[in-house]
Structures are given as structure tokens and as C-alpha cells.
């Protein structure tokens with residue numbers, strides 16, 4: 240892990256995305272707002288991998304699409320280097336060249352009727368690469384993702400490649416235009432277990448050698464620990480815990496992060512593991528208080544009433560939980576907080 244502070248390549252400031260859901264009954268029509276991403280602030284930094292971890296529906300993919308500006312934020316702003324991007328500003332070619340997105344499913348993200356050469360040369364032509372340089376740059380992109388020799392792959396069709404090779408081609412396509420930021424949305428979740436490590440090592444190598452700012456989205460906190468320099472945990476559209484390095488995985492302080500860490504299979508473990516009960520949080524308004532409260536074993540009265548603040552629990556490590564603000568909870572909750580801490584330690 241690098242200790243100096245490299246430049247922020249891409250930042251999000253209080254970014255939210257709310258979707259309107261309309262339903263019509265026999266006599267009435269209603270419109271409700273789904274808060275897929277709510278007030279998220281983060282920085283993606285050159286030469287560092289930032290892992291965003293969360294379960295399905297936590298908003299991590301919508302966040303990646305907002306950062307790629309495929310989805311328009313409802314509010315908040317993006318920063319590309321020093322440049323402030325307003326939420327409704329049009330996505331420019333320059334922005335697209337700087338911020339590239341790699342999708343989860345390599346089988347459907349490449350056009351099956353065109354050979355790999357076409358998949359790589361098209362973005363190069365769109366971004367104005369001189370015709371005489373397109374072949375050389377397409378070959379170079381395949382070499383950067385260790386598909387060697389490139390000539391072996393250029394004329395093949397997507398169905399002729401394995402899942403791991405296809406994901407490498409997807410990454411090569413993103414790298415063609417020399418981006419500064421790579422957003423990888425669950426890049427290994429659809430691959431065989433045997434090739435996943437190769438893709439993670441490839442991302443690590445690209446981040447280091449090309450000084451890329453990489454966002455690695457995953458639901459697997461173990462792979463985040465393996466790859467990431469910095470880690471963020473999302474739940475129901477909000478960031479609930481974040482840390483530099485792997486502090487968050489080694490010493491989780493938010494009950495949801497504890498649940499994620501406890502859910503990693505451990506063949507040597509015996510006894511009962513920490514489990515959650517209750518229903519998944521509702522991201523449809525109105526929903527007050529902590530969104531994890533319906534599943535949290537520490538939930539207090541204040542948790543159901545007020546949204547918890549983000550509190551720094553250690554240098555570079557913060558958590559959005561009332562357990563870390565005991566002075567701000569009511570007398571009744573103070574009592575139950577003490578009892579819970581005595582009977583059920585935060586770390587499992």
C-alpha cells in the first residue's frame with residue numbers, strides 16, 4: 240500500500256440517484272421514489288484499487304454507472320481531476336475516454352457477430368485514433384491483458400473464447416483508449432473459480448503499471464481484501480463503512496460489515512456464526528432511521544428514528560452506526576447499548 244497521497248482521478252460528491260416507481264391500482268395511481276444511491280461521496284485515486292462491497296440491491300452498480308455517466312445522478316456532482324461535472328451535463332467523448340466501465344458479463348458485453356479485432360478497433364476509431372495506428376493499438380491492448388500472441392485472438396469470434404479470455408478482451412477494449420479510471424463491475428462473478436485469481440492479478444498489475452484508478456465492485460469481501468487498497472461497504476444505497484487498506488475487513492465496526500466478514504466460508508471454523516435476521520431494508524420512501532435496523536441485532540430505539548452519522552472510528556476508518564456515537568443516543572438506548580456491549584461484543 241502506498242502511503243503518500245496520489246492525485247484523485249475521479250470523485251463523487253453527495254451523489255444520489257432516485258428512481259420513480261409508478262403503480263396503478265383499480266382506483267388509484269401512486270408514484271414512489273426508490274433511493275438506489277443516496278448521498279455517496281468517494282474518491283478514486285491513481286494507482287489504487289478501491290473496492291466497493293455490498294449485496295445485490297446495495298446500489299454499487301448504479302453508482303458505477305453514474306461515475307461512468309451512463310446513468311444521470313439525481314443530485315450531487317462528479318469531479319474528473321479538477322474539473323467539476325454538473326449532474327445534468329452531457330457525457331463527452333473526452334470523459335468517456337478517461338472513465339471506462341467493464342461489465343460483469345463478458346459473454347453479453349461483446350458483440351457476437353464481430354471478431355475481436357472489430358471489438359477493439361471500434362472504440363479506437365470512435366475516439367479518433369488514426370487509421371494506420373488502429374491495428375497496432377488493438378494488438379497492444381491484447382498484450383496488456385496477457386492475451387499473447389495477439390494475432391491468435393484478433394480474428395476469432397467471442398464464442399470461440401473462454402469466459403476468462405472474454406473478460407480480458409473486455410478489459411483490453413476499455414484500456415484501448417488509455418483511460419485514467421477503470422470501473423470494474425463484478426468482473427469475476429460470472430467466471431469459473433479457476434480463472435478468477437488471474438483476472439484479479441491482472442487488475443492489480445494494470446493499476447500499478449499504468450497508474451490507473453480502479454474501482455472494483457464485488458459482493459465478495461474476501462476478494463476485496465485480496466485486491467483492494469481501500470475498501471467501501473454499501474448497504475441499501477448508502478456507504479455504511481469505509482477504510483484505507485484492509486482495516487475494515489480485519490476489524491469491521493459496522494454490524495453489516497461484520498455480517499459480510501462472518502459469511503466468508505471458513506473450513507476450520509466451529510460453532511455458530513454471526514447471523515442476521517429480519518427483512519431486507521426498504522429503499523422506497525418513506526424509510527426513516529438506519530436502513531440496516533430491520534436486520535441488525537444491535538438495533539436501538541434511536542436507530543429506527545434517526546439516520547446514523549458517519550463517525551471516524553480510527554484514522555482513515557469510518558462507520559455509519561449509532562454504536563459509535565453513544566453520547567448522542569437517548570438515556571434508554573444508553574442502557575441497552577451498555578448491555579449489548581457487555582453481552583455481545585461488536586467484533587464476532
Ligand code: SF4
Pocket residue numbers: 493494495529530531532533535536537538539542547559560561562
Ligand atoms: Fe444497527 Fe443501529 Fe448501527 Fe444501524 S445504527 S447498524 S441499527 S446499531
